[in-house]
Amino acid sequence: xxxxxxxxxxxxxxxxxxxxxxxxxxxxxxxxxxxxxxxxxxxxxxxxxxxxxxxxxxxxxxxxxxxxxxxxxxxxxxxxxxxxxxxxxxxxxxxxxxxxxxxxxxxxxxxxxxxxxxxxxxxxxxxxxxxxxxxxxxxxxxxxxxxxxxxxxxxxxxxxxxxxxxxxxxxxxxxxxxxxxxxxxxxxxxxxxxxxxxxxxxxxxxxxxxxxxxxxxxxxxxxxxxxxxxxxxxxxxxxxxxxxxxxxxxxxxxxxxxxxxxxxxxxxx
Amino acid sequence: xxxxxxxxxxxxxxxxxxxxxxxxxxxxxxxxxxxxxxxxxxxxxxxxxxxxxxxxxxxxxxxxxxxxxxxxxxxxxxxxxxxxxxxxxxxxxxxxxxxxxxxxxxxxxxxxxxxxxxxxxxxxxxxxxxxxxxxxxxxxxxxxxxxxxxxxxxxxxxxx
Ligand SMILES: Cc1cc2nc3c(=O)[nH]c(=O)nc-3n(C[C@H](O)[C@H](O)[C@H](O)COP(=O)(O)OP(=O)(O)OC[C@H]3O[C@@H](n4cnc5c(N)ncnc54)[C@H](O)[C@@H]3O)c2cc1C
Ligand code: FES
Numbered sequence: 001x002x003x004x005x006x007x008x009x010x011x012x013x014x015x016x017x018x019x020x021x022x023x024x025x026x027x028x029x030x031x032x033x034x035x036x037x038x039x040x041x042x043x044x045x046x047x048x049x050x051x052x053x054x055x056x057x058x059x060x061x062x063x064x065x066x067x068x069x070x071x072x073x074x075x076x077x078x079x080x081x082x083x084x085x086x087x088x089x090x091x092x093x094x095x096x097x098x099x100x101x102x103x104x105x106x107x108x109x110x111x112x113x114x115x116x117x118x119x120x121x122x123x124x125x126x127x128x129x130x131x132x133x134x135x136x137x138x139x140x141x142x143x144x145x146x147x148x149x150x151x152x153x154x155x156x157x158x159x160x161x162x163x164x165x166x167x168x169x170x171x172x173x174x175x176x177x178x179x180x181x182x183x184x185x186x187x188x189x190x191x192x193x194x195x196x197x198x199x200x201x202x203x204x205x206x207x208x209x210x211x212x213x214x215x216x217x218x219x220x221x222x223x224x225x226x227x228x229x230x231x232x233x234x235x236x237x238x239x240x241x242x243x244x245x246x247x248x249x250x251x252x253x254x255x256x257x258x259x260x261x262x263x264x265x266x267x268x269x
Numbered sequence: 270x271x272x273x274x275x276x277x278x279x280x281x282x283x284x285x286x287x288x289x290x291x292x293x294x295x296x297x298x299x300x301x302x303x304x305x306x307x308x309x310x311x312x313x314x315x316x317x318x319x320x321x322x323x324x325x326x327x328x329x330x331x332x333x334x335x336x337x338x339x340x341x342x343x344x345x346x347x348x349x350x351x352x353x354x355x356x357x358x359x360x361x362x363x364x365x366x367x368x369x370x371x372x373x374x375x376x377x378x379x380x381x382x383x384x385x386x387x388x389x390x391x392x393x394x395x396x397x398x399x400x401x402x403x404x405x406x407x408x409x410x411x412x413x414x415x416x417x418x419x420x421x422x423x424x425x426x427x428x429x
Contacts, residue, residue, distance in 0.1 A: 113417070114418075143419060168413045168418070174340070177343045178340045178341065178342050180409040180412040186347075186348075187345060187346060208408065
C-alpha cells in the first residue's frame with residue numbers, strides 16, 4: 001500500500017515534546033472516514049513510518065488530527081514538520097473502540113497521559129449522541145498539569161460529562177486531585193451490570209486500572225483497551241506487531257480484555 | 270436525618286461489616302465539617318482521631334524548606350483519612366488539609382482502641398480493612414513514583 005501525500009494544515013504544541021498535527025490530503029480530496037480507536041501510518045520522508053492514533057472527530061473527513069510525542073528518529077522528524085510541509089499517510093487501520101456496544105450503558109473512560117489521544121474520537125462520538133452527562137465518566141491522569149493534553153477541551157468536557165482528573169505531581173497552583181489515576185477508581189461507584197470501560201495509557205497503568213474494575217465486579221467482557229507494539233506493514237502481513245496469537249495492527253489495537261487476559265499480564269509476550 | 274450508624278453502613282470502608290460492630294463504632298463517631306483551607310491534622314500532632322470522607326477533597330501535605338507545602342496525595346468522597354491513631358506513637362505523619370468544604374465522620378481513635386482491645390474480633394475486622402487501604406495506597410504511591418507518563422529517555426535517567 002503506497003502512502004498518500006498529505007500536508008500539515010495546522011500544528012499546535014500541547015507541551016514541550018508533544019504536539020498535534022492537523023493534516024490534509026495534498027489535492028484537498030475528502031479523506032476516508034475512520035472508527036474511533038483506529039490509527040494511521042505516518043511517514044516522515046527520509047526518517048521512517050510510525051503508527052499514530054486518530055485523535056480527531058470521526059465524522060470529520062476534511063482533516064486527520066494526530067497528537068504525537070517525540071521519542072525517536074521518526075517522531076522527531078514529524079516534530080520538525082511545519083504548516084505546509086508534506087508527509088506520507090497510509091490508513092486508517094485496525095479495529096477501534098466498539099461504539100455499537102455503548103448504547104444504553106454507563107461509560108467509563110480511563111486515560112493516562114498520551115492515552116487520551118486515541119480516546120478523544122470516542123469522546124467526540126459519545127458527545128455527538130447527546131447522552132446524559134452522568135452516563136459518561138472520564139478519569140484522566142497525567143504527570144502534572146502542564147502535561148495534560150487538550151486543556152481547553154477538558155474544561156468544556158467537565159461541563160458536558162463527568163470528568164475527574166489527577167496528576168502524579170502537584171505543580172504550584174494545582175487545586176485538583178493528586179495521585180495515581182487508578183486511585184480515583186477505588187472509590188468510584190460502578191454498576192457492573194450496566195457499565196462498559198475503555199482504557200488507554202501506559203501498560204502498567206492499564207493493568208492497575210483493570211484490577212480496580214475487576215474488584216468492582218465488572219466482567220472482563222465489558223473492558224476494552226488499546227495496545228501498542230512496533231509496526232511495519234500495518235496490514236497483518238509482516239508479523240512485526242505479533243502479540244500472543246494476535247497481530248495488533250489487524251486484530252487490534254483495541255482488544256476486549258476477555259480475549260487477551262491470558263497473555264496481557266505476561267511480560268515476555 | 271440519618272443516624273451515624275446508617276452513614277457508617279453506607280461508607281465503602283465499612284461495607285459488609287456486622288451491624289453489631291457498626292453500632293459499637295458509631296458510639297465513637299460524630300459528624301464533622303471542615304471548611305475550605307482548614308487543617309484536619311498537623312504533622313507530629315497527636316493522632317486521636319481519623320476521618321471518613323463523605324464528600325469533599327482533602328490534601329495530604331508535607332512542607333519543604335523553600336518550597337512550602339507539597340501535596341503528596343489527595344483524598345475524596347469514600348476515602349479514609351488517617352491511620353496513625355492505630356500505632357504508637359499515635360502521631361500524624363503528614364498534614365491533612367481541606368481543599369474544599371469537607372463533610373466527614375470523625376472517629377475517636379482512643380475510644381476505638383479500647384473497644385478493639387475488649388473485642389479482638391472487632392479489632393481484627395478493622396485491621397483487615399485498614400490493611401487493605403494501606404496496600405491500595407502503597408500500590409498507588411509506587412505507580413505515582415514510576416513516572417509512567419514520562420518520556421522513555423527521562424525514565425532511563427531514573428533507573429536505579
Ligand atoms: C496502534 C498504535 C497507536 C499509536 N498512537 C500513538 C499516538 O497517537 N501518539 C504517539 O505519540 N505515539 C503513538 N504510538 C507510538 C508510536 O508509534 C511510537 O512512539 C513511534 O513508533 C516511535 O517511533 P520513533 O522512530 O520516533 O522512535 P523509535 O526509534 O522507534 O524509538 C525510540 C525510543 O522510544 C521507545 N519507544 C518506541 N515506541 C514507544 C512507545 N509507544 N512508548 C514508549 N516508548 C517507545 C523505544 O523503545 C526507543 O527507546 C502508537 C503506537 C501504536 C502501535
Ligand atoms: S505490522 Fe505487520 S503484521 Fe502488524
